Amino acid sequence: MIPSLTGELTGTHGRIATRTWPNLEADHLVLLAHGYGEHVGRYEHVAQVLVEHGAEVWALDHTGHGLSDGDRAVIPSFEDVVTDLHQLADEAVDARPDLPIALVGHSMGGLIAARYAQRYPAELDALVLSAPVLGRWAAVEHLLSLEEVPDDPLDVTTLSRDPAVGQAYSADELVWHGKFQRPMLEALQVALETVNAGPVLGDLPTLWLHGGADQLVPIEDTRTGIAHIRGTLLEELTYPGARHEVFNETNKDEVLDDVTDFLDRALGLTEPDDDDTEVEPQD
Template identity: 55%
Template sequence: MTEHVVTGTHGAIAVREWPCPRPRCLVLVVHGYGEHAGRYGELAAVLTGYGAAVFAPDHRGHGRSAGERVVIEDFEDVVTDVHTVARLARSVHPDSGLPLFVIGHSMGGLIAARYAQRYGDTLAGLVLSGPVIGDWELPGRLLAMEEIPDVPVAPAALSRDPAVGAAYAADGLVWHGPMKRPTLEAFARTLRTVADGGGIGPLPVLWLHGDADRLVPLPGSRAGVERLAPDSTTVRIFPGARHEVFHETDRAEAFAEVTRFLDGVLASWDGPGPRCLRR
């Protein structure tokens, strides 16, 4: 792994790169709320083994990046930061014309969906894992309270694998405190923005979700995915899986779904642009 620092919209953004000597494609991994890119080393290993060069930022206020912890006042700025990381990836592989994919988990799914609305003509495909998109009720429920309760994410809600919860609880780069009002307000605004932002056309999308996800319930995400990409989405729902399908007991199946999706897109890749895929 190589580490970079880029200048984001509100300070330094730490970026991890998992290199691949002769990549077939570029992948941006967009992490979720309160965590950091370093939790995706196993996914990155699968992707680099497949032939992808992988880049993953710690968002503002997360991991090793600058900013008050877990405070995001405008997700549009985070989308812009992710685009800066895409430019970094292109600079590491100049003149390659490699297809670019974005994989977004949870809050990262919201960021990735908005990225596709803003920069979809630069993408070959989009992967959404347990995405915060559509009808997610938590921000409205917490914002209605006078004081936001200090209830951190329960490690057991992430995966049936107890080692995942233990590692999460012991991770000093993970935020274990309460959600913060500015971030909740930004969530609510961006959920509306994505809902009103229209579909992303023929861009291929893979949606992965656990049907036992209590943090981002399946029905709410379904509504958002269907609005975003009604005709170009491949869906895989994992029975019994909790929030983090890439850290679940059957994560090998989730990894296989991703590589099959990449295979399908790359087989018909014809360069960037609105009509990048042969139909």
Template identity: 50%
Template sequence: MEFSQHGHAGELTAYRWHNGDEPTWIAVLVHGYGEHLGRYQWVAGRLAEHGAAVYGVDHQGHGKSSGDRAVIDDFDAVVGDVRSLVQTARAEHPGLPVVLIGHSMGGMIAARYLQLHPDDIAAAALTGPVLGSWPVLDQLRGVDDIPDLPIDPDTLSRDPEIGRAYAEDPLVYHGPFKRPMLDALQTSLDRINDGGRLRVPTIWLHGADDQLVPIEATRAGWEQIAPDDSESRTYPDARHEILNETNRDEVLADLLAFTDAHR
């Protein structure tokens, strides 16, 4: 179900899913760069089957939300948008624990959320997150003219249907990176790197063959902020979107086992 949420820079489209039963926990999904929450329908369905009330929001400039396409100029403000959604979910389901699940750029947003508002969240999962450093930022911020190099759909998953659907999705942004977005991404990474260790139980999940967010750069960032109560899983041959990979059931099972133990 879609509903409108006022964001820091305009109106946002938010979502809620449930399976009709009384939920026992809340899952908040945080999507990645250039995409939207509609690509997480199957994940939301599985989480709802597992007893969750599931929420998410299309970020500023993404999906059905307002704003210049694929432009975010302050990620701490986006954290505030996600927090508004968390507060809505908690008001609708008082007393239930909240699990934050962030993918790629959304994993970066989720990590910053955990630094700024740890008391809101019972547990978190970061899948293919942008942490530590991101080589694409160094490459693109150092040139005068940013090349028109959209994300290669083949890097998303070994399942060719995932890449095909992504390429044909009109709500996905398929253009080049924009400089304000690159600068904001770097600022957010710097803030996270300087923000100290997380204090919320968190699991890091990453594909070993991730060409979009290379695992070694992220691993270094993760090790810098990983809380004492944390776990890590890496998946051989898996590409960037591990929740859309051929072994996605394994990944989701690992995610749920961790969050079940900590929420």
């Protein structure tokens, strides 16, 4: 296992915990953006695969998450979170100049990644969106309509078909196990509206991954957001039967192979074989 290095930066809302998986022989950089209520430590296996495939990986715990400062599981402004991530990207590029850079975002991290790509299109060479919260999230709309947000625990069986994933999630002390806070819901809604009104992704190579049985972030809701931002180089992969966390699914090896294959092609890291077939962009 490749050891990671921990660090910190001063973000827009206090100290931000960072983690880097170094690779002195890297031919590209990957930024990771995690989802709501979790932390980058849950992406250890993802980072390991990426490093073994030639990446150096940089990530952080968003404000209010994991080991970073802030009220638990509250993001006051997604624009500020994107700014924090951009600061991390600047540090990565300063440390490893002249390497192409990709951004991988899961769930809420997919929303952050999409907004990052809208704000800094010239600074990314590839984008991967895993079950991204885009377009609309009916759960947020419903919860905001209520006078009081209910304290309903997450059904961990919706994360993955692998029971061990839900068990580890429940036991993880850095994961937020409480209810949604109204300021968080309001910030999510503003961010969704901002991305929907923002620019398209142009010719940025983008891979959208989604579980066909995702109950937390239904694929049809996300599809409305993809329709707003999609550029000319969008690829879509849907995994039948897979639930929300495709990087933690029973077919995670297939999913991560798809990601590294996409990065190879998008970043020009390998020459395509004559027999290779491209995934056609889907409407």
